[in-house]
Every structure is written in C-alpha cells, then in structure tokens.
Amino acid sequence: MNISRIDAYIRREERLERLTRRDIEAMQLRKLNALLRREKERGGFYRELPEHLDALSELAELPFTTDEDLAQHAAGLLLCSQAEIRRVLSDATSGTTGAAKRVFYTEGDLENTVRLFVTGLGEFVYPGSVTMICMPFSGPHGLGELIAEAISRLGARPLKVGVGKSYGELREILERERPDSFVGMPAPLLALLRVCGRGSLRRALVSGDACPQSVTSACEELLQSRLFPHYGSREMALGGAICCPAHEGMHLREQHVIAEIVDERGRVLPWGETGELVITTIGMEAMPLIRYRTGDFTRILPAPCPCGSEVLRLDTLRRRAEPGDIFALDEALFALPSLVDFRAERGERGLRIEALFAGAPDTDALRERAAAACPGTEIGISARPVREDDRPLYPGKRRILLP
C-alpha cells in the first residue's frame, strides 16, 4: 500500500518504522514529558505543573494557557535564548489588558513549518510549474516567504504576488506568468476566478480565513479541481494541518502538536464532537505552549483517513462567533454566481453592503439573501460592476465592520 505524504513525512522526521495511533501517542507523551521536565528544571512559566505524566490522557488535568498568558508572560514562556529568535509575531489588539500577545520562533521552528508546507503543497505543486502566492510578504521568515521557500524546494517557481493587487494587475500576472496553482485566502481566490474566468488557475490551497461551503463549491467549480485547505496559527508557527488527496479534513502535524477538543466548560470531548481546539505545541523550540485555547472551533474526524493515515484530522474550522462575524453572510452571498466581493458595515440604520459584480449587479437577489442571513436587520445595498482597478475589499480576514 502507498504511504501517504503526511505519514512519510512524520516517519522520516521521527525515524519511526510505523505510524499507528499507538506510535503517535507514545511519541507525543515522550515529548510532552521532556517539555515538562525542562520547565521544572529551568523554573519556567509551567514550573508548577507535574514533571511527568503516565498517560497522554492526564494532559486533560493540566490548566489552560490563554492569550492573556501570552501577552503577560512571554519572557517566562520563552524556552530559547534571545539570540536564537528569528522572528516575533505580535498582536497589539488581543487581550483585555491591551498588552501585545507575542509568539517567538527559532530557525528550527521555521524550518519545521517549511517542511510541513512542502508536504502539503507537494500534493498539487509539480516540478517546473508556477505557483502564485497571494499571502502577505512581511519580510524574511514571514508567511509568504515560508510558502515561497517550500514551493522552491518542490522544484516549482513561486510568484510572490502578495495581497492587495488590483484585478487588472492580477489578470496581467496570470497572462504573463501562466501560474497553474494558487496559495492564498479563500474569498480573494473566488474573486480572482470570477473576474478572470474558469480555468485561469487549476489548483489551489486556501488558508488564513474561514472558508464557507458556498465559496469552496464555487472555487472548485471554476478551478475544476478540489481545494486543498490548510489550517495554521501563530502559536503553531503558522503551519498546522494539511489536506491529503482524500479531501476529508486536514492532518495535523502530530509530532509537534497535540490536539484536544473541549466544551465551553473546558471538559475534553470525544473524537467526532465539535468544540474549541486546544493545542499543546510539544515540537516548538522557542515557545512551546501547554493546552493553549485557540478560539477556533472544530471536531476531530475518526481515524483512519481514506488515504490510509492514522494521523489525526481536523474538520473545517470556525472562529469563536463574536460581533462582526461575517461567516453566515459570506455563506449566503457568495452563492450568487456573479458576486465578486462585498464589504459589510453595521451602522445605526442597519447593515450597509457594498458589492462588486462580474457584469450587471443582481441587487434584488443580493438583498433577498442578505435579509435571509440577517433577519430583522434593515439592509442598504450599493452595487456596481467590478472594474480592473478594483482591489479586494478586505486586505486581511473578513468581518462585518462595526461602528
């Protein structure tokens, strides 16, 4: 039987002959105990935790790590020296205290992320081909650069497009460079395909924002191939879980991350039930976290995957619903086949939607769908055909703008 790419990758890295659940969990327990022992020895942030667990199930008894901890105790959480840090990501908006949440990476952490990307992208990026990367390029070791490095290692050529280009510029890039694959966020991919037409790209990996079913279906119809979703977060050094050819969930890099799903009271849920994803990043060098609450909701799909792997799979992820959540509106509106993009803003007089269409705007259908998605809300719409100088209406994650 063929060995799946995710299995081959983990077996190679960990020098394992087989990769059954038992092998995976034994490896995770060994790494977790090494981390607990190191924390005790150095008097780190987790020094009060036991220094040894007899079973992986005992992890459920340890306390959670929160965004507040990341903001307040970054120095205590750091396991490496300042000299070993290659990159810091900080987020000034998180946490109630206003302190910035900071996550640090070493060279090894970033290398592990690139290797995961090589494994995931290797499913559909072929040697000699061209891949356009519509992710932020924020300097050395940024997300875009890590993806570009992975594409180069696969023998393909990365096109560093970034985010925020106009549709005219994107069309020109497609015509000049002829990329066949794409890496970027889901809604901008759909917009690009709806402006530039079916077959302008062949295969795509989407990440960085929630992906409603309507967006997935429309992208797959225009690409004439299945999407490869990816899940990552800063706490996992940007790379976390990758899609295999079965397209049923995303395999987690379990040699570096232990996943649990918990209910709202923090109790661990069995596989198959939906709750908040909690991660223990046993493989991170700079800043391993124990039971970090991600704020992302999903479930673990039962093993094994049709690809043969027993590596844990996460289902589609959703952020914790909070004011400004645009998911339901995206789901409803992007089902309209000519909608390129829209921006939504909540004001005193209800919801204002600014929409761009490929061709004549279908305002009535848009209003009807928005009303069904947001019952009891007054809806104002301005819609026009998309122009070549238009750009994606959201530079990053999508959300309803609040007053």
Ligand SMILES: [Zn+2]
């Ligand atoms: Zn699989």
